[in-house]
Amino acid sequence: MKYIDEFNDPDLARRLLDDIHATTTRPWAMMEVCGGQTHSIIRHGIDQLLPDSIELIHGPGCPVCVTPLEMIDKALAIASLPDVIFCSFGDMLRVPGTDRDLFRVKSAGGDVRVVYSPLDALEIARQNPGREVVFFGIGFETTAPANAMAVHQARSLGIGNFSMLVSHVRVPPAIEAIMQSPDCRVQAFLAAGHVCSVMGTGEYPELAERYKVPVVVTGFEPLDILEGVRRAVHQLERGEHRVDNAYPRAVQEQGNPAAISMLAEVFEVTDRAWRGIGTIPGSGWRLSPAFRAYDAEHRFRVTGVRTQESGDCRSGDVLQGLIKPNECAAFGTICTPRNPLGATMVSSEGACAAYYLYRRLDTAPPAPPKEATPVG
Amino acid sequence: MKYIDEFNDPDLARRLLDDIHATTTRPWAMMEVCGGQTHSIIRHGIDQLLPDSIELIHGPGCPVCVTPLEMIDKALAIASLPDVIFCSFGDMLRVPGTDRDLFRVKSAGGDVRVVYSPLDALEIARQNPGREVVFFGIGFETTAPANAMAVHQARSLGIGNFSMLVSHVRVPPAIEAIMQSPDCRVQAFLAAGHVCSVMGTGEYPELAERYKVPVVVTGFEPLDILEGVRRAVHQLERGEHRVDNAYPRAVQEQGNPAAISMLAEVFEVTDRAWRGIGTIPGSGWRLSPAFRAYDAEHRFRVTGVRTQESGDCRSGDVLQGLIKPNECAAFGTICTPRNPLGATMVSSEGACAAYYLYRRLDTAPPAPPKEATPVG
Amino acid sequence: MGHGGGGALSAELVEHLFAPAYGNDLLAGLADSTALTLAGTRLAFSTDSYVVRPLFFPGGSIGDLAVNGTVNDLAMSGARAAYLSCAFILEEGTDLSVVGRIAQAVGAAAVAAGVSIATGDTKVVDAGHGDGVFINTSGIGLIPHGVDIRPQRATPGDLVIVSGPIGMHGVAIMSVREGLEFGVEVTSDTAPLGGLVDAMLDVTPDLHTLRDPTRGGVATALNEIAAASGTGVLLHEHAVPVPEPVAGACGFLGLDPLYVANEGRLLAFVPRSHADAVLAAMRAHPLGAQAAVIGECVTEHPGMVVARTRFGGTRVVDLPLGEQLPRIC
Amino acid sequence: MGHGGGGALSAELVEHLFAPAYGNDLLAGLADSTALTLAGTRLAFSTDSYVVRPLFFPGGSIGDLAVNGTVNDLAMSGARAAYLSCAFILEEGTDLSVVGRIAQAVGAAAVAAGVSIATGDTKVVDAGHGDGVFINTSGIGLIPHGVDIRPQRATPGDLVIVSGPIGMHGVAIMSVREGLEFGVEVTSDTAPLGGLVDAMLDVTPDLHTLRDPTRGGVATALNEIAAASGTGVLLHEHAVPVPEPVAGACGFLGLDPLYVANEGRLLAFVPRSHADAVLAAMRAHPLGAQAAVIGECVTEHPGMVVARTRFGGTRVVDLPLGEQLPRIC
């Protein structure tokens, strides 16, 4: 497919790798911000091909992973209500709340539906006027415009039985929080390409300057990632700290103005708790007062939600790049994708899950012999 | 079993039959009032053993058959409500309303439960405080004390989620209505033994005298029925018209005083429509004002019930003994137990069903070859 | 109440869709199991799904029924069951311990029947899309040489034998639903009948028809055989062995024992000349100790079942209209 | 979403209860179907219940799956399916016309597969206690002389062949659920594989392992075989034939084609010496025209499946965690 196949060419990959190997003279630690990039790196084995001296730190850019436990528990409580149709992206269904997940709610008879788009949830609301349809609005700046549009349309079409449980997060405050951490080891950022497709690159020069850190806007195909790494290495080796757009086919400096203005209308910036990390000032969006009527937290005053995060989980350290997943004592033992302790183990974007699924050969002793399971 | 086996003895039956045959000198038409007696007569083939000159007319004594269509449709509407657990004796489940029956409601997901006793329904109400439990209170004087007790206990135990859809009927007004019909052919009554177990025999001397008709209180086992017939024949042959108790082991003149006083407390006499016959003055019971709060008709104001009885059904004539079931044009053709047009075809007590199920050999051409239905 | 007792859909209504759609004559035989030939070997093959409620009842569970039901359907072709498949459809929310107890029951019943569970499957459906546990078993068994047991072979002159007292299974199930209690003796009769059939075949391979009178009871089984063979069946009502507690329970619930389910009984249509010997062989087997002749095939009323009452009257014994329900009148 | 993708109960969780309860070793073989001996004849026997939603999808219906699924499980033992049972559990309220269309599909699929529906059953459950239509099929077939195809026989040195492009069935199902549209070419691949397997056996009876990568896709099938045999499986990712629409749909839904279901494909583990000839025979058959070698068995990482990426990296290919769901990240 056009724009994909060309950026998966092994011959060109080899040229980029040659350049990286040739350029790198000492150890560098860089963070790919986005979980989609983590996924691509691990799935294609790109990290195995880089010089050993280049360390990729997997960033907090998985909205599933960072959605706070309290919000998950609220979602579970709302989804269990008999009159509610609860719609969600598929990613959220296996994210563990305090004592279960949305899949469990669905299996127990709750009307939980996976949708591809928030507009699908809106359509479900239109077709089920007697029911309350709640959409779980999670995501970074890439997803926020779609969710904003769904709320906006609900109002203009008068679809009163639609509401959204909003837990949006914003990337730049998270980068800032990481850089402010005293343990911070990140020397360069591969910024999230699709976030920049929406927001543009205007938020980054100040960050690059303040923290003296190169910021390379990076895409998701293997060549895109290699190119991001390559440009970061070149800046690092030269002691530079510029914002560099390595994904120009999809990212323009001004982003998408129509989307940005819709975001400004429907949402307002708020402090937001990140699972495993804690509250980051100004790092989230919530519905602005004009759309408060569509806020599921407002509509369903779910009380008695008691959250209890596992004490063994070090996903906060993983999300900040302080440890690798396999350095967590729970990794692969009491915490596996089948029984995840933390969110980073449940999303296939999550660093812990990526390590477990794709890197078990390198990081852990071989799995015990599997139990006989008749199949067919 | 004691009190059953002795009254099923073929040798004694032969003696009673001998006496009947010997005594009968001309045609007599007598009505067994109760559907239970009809059932016993047909099931055991007693009618086949009587002299041809004795005609048994099957009376209206099947509460399932005579429950008015409007009441069935109300039951169907209430049973379809999502919060309702609708409890009924099993007999009522296949009785056709205007467009379906309780079985269909249950199969379509309605919570319809068959109970053996109204006390079982009360217990279900106690165990499901969040649901409304409605019991379909049908029956003659035999069943009414049980239903009265359930309502009485609901009030004394404070079980507020219990109510009853009451459609009770009383035998003596029905007998009177039959005798008043200009087409009446009934020359003697075999009165319903178990109704008399409750109410005693005090209501009958006046009827016997007014209409110059023998009334023999009759039981249900084959010998009981033969003895009822025998005593009726003796009276008829002698030109007498007394009340005679042929079921003394279970019927006392005063009936059951405790039951009678409970009936007087919980119910009040009302006019009642009989399916196929029409309204008979004073022929029913409804809850008395003190128990109105437990009246399901009062609690669930079911509106929009539109009843439409089949125009082809002659069950009224059957119930009054004016025709035999097989004289109805619909019998065995468009009306069968599988697709009953009228209530007398649906209850196994109903005269039409009894004829269809047990007498098809005598009354109808052989059934068409059955369709191949794989079984196993 | 169990499933499928009423409503718009019924197995009868649906099943006529299948045989023509499948484009072969194997299903037209109306048998409990189908006789096949594979590589020169004569096999019986049968399938049934079990949706019975409650899952556990006095004397057994859905697991016992799932094994014995299919083993018996094979036996009704004269085949000794060799291998069963066993497929579960579980509803989310069902206790694992319930599944475990049923699995144990399946295993124990298989051992008792001398059959091996050879292949299995498990599917889990969401809550509200199933009903606890459904089980399908299919079974294969060898048909001995010279044996040809089919409903179509019932013929006037045959005597009808029942292998023992009727109604125990249905009344045991009802005792749970209706809160009845019985002496210890009223438990489901669920049992594998292969051994009993073997004993009968030892007397003569010329058994005409066998059927296990399960759902719908003796009346239904007799009607199906009468319909398939075109013979009339005359039932001598007083000769039908009805245990006293079954008669008692049916009495006050208003049920007819002829329509109550059995899970460990068979009806045999046997040429009159072999009847005494077959009856003797049955009575010598633990599962046939109370076997009795209950009727005969007649040329009158072809395709119909008629009962002669103890008083000498007659009545048609019809197919039931779905499950019998407790009644007041 | 289909059934059983999550929740407390899972087939895996439950199935360990069964084999020990049944008291025989037949279920321990991890095969699609079980090889048996009956009266000296070697048979394969298999069962599966079908609870797939939607009932109809581009290229087929639950009826096609119910026939082809079991026919293929038999073929994966090298057996040509001879007879199937077919048992329906219908939910009250299901349209009779829906049942009729499914019955027609069952019949047509049986004719196409050269198998006879020999025995059937129908149960009806109340609304809310089922889910429209569940089907169980069980099947029996003859295993040719000298054939011994089992997951345990996969061994280092074997090449892994897939019979054609993957992911078509799962994507066709998803196109209904997610409102996707495709060109005409994206329909379920559901097909009976008995003929293809016959063509392969004509080349050599010494096929080690066959498996149809149905639920859970190629990744799941390879893992099961690796686990059963103890061999390592190295998958050459770039060699796996993924049709462009499947790649496209998986791309924007965030799915991995290796985990997407197929209903008319097989994986063959073949000794390297026979691989060329088997591959040629497959390519000469309509259902194997695009067959390709996609991997090999290795002594490294025993019991595990590892993919080599087109860039030369490696990653573990694990068992899936239930059904894949459309994702945003």
Added chain:
Amino acid sequence: MCLAVPGKVIGIEERNGIRMARVDFGGAVKDVCLSYLPEIEVGDYAIVHVGFALQRLDEASALATLELFAQIGALEEEFGDAWGRAAAEAGAPVPPERIKDLP
């Protein structure tokens, strides 16, 4: 109407202030409400309908009835075989006497 059957009272107890009996119907035992028959005792038989005992069965009456039946036969024997006539009318192929002799 009114399927009521005789059963034997085998136990009596108070439950929530209500007098209840365990009644044996030939081996099938059921709990039955005694509110309408408070004087009944263990060992008595009662007619039971939908869970309520409605009337005590009077053994003396039952025996008298059966005695009457037996006498009727004795009195009427000279009138000939009415039974046989009836059975023939009903088309019975097997005389009732013979039914008992079937194998």
Added chain:
Amino acid sequence: MCLAVPGKVIGIEERNGIRMARVDFGGAVKDVCLSYLPEIEVGDYAIVHVGFALQRLDEASALATLELFAQIGALEEEFGDAWGRAAAEAGAPVPPERIKDLP
């Protein structure tokens, strides 16, 4: 985060006042909302996420990027076989070149 994929706009229409495109992802076609990319035309490619077109893909930029990649190789050829080194480090038993030659 943010699984967004490129697709080709093959048709555009108004629906309930909203501009919608049919977008082809290599044969899989999906309806996509154009509210945020009103100027896009049939034949263009766009990045699509959860049913919304977010950014037009710029072909000139893409070609320039690929051209750059090709030149890097040419410039850096003298630095030796870094690829082979990397592959060896990853424990690859089959050199990448050979993978394509598998049967």
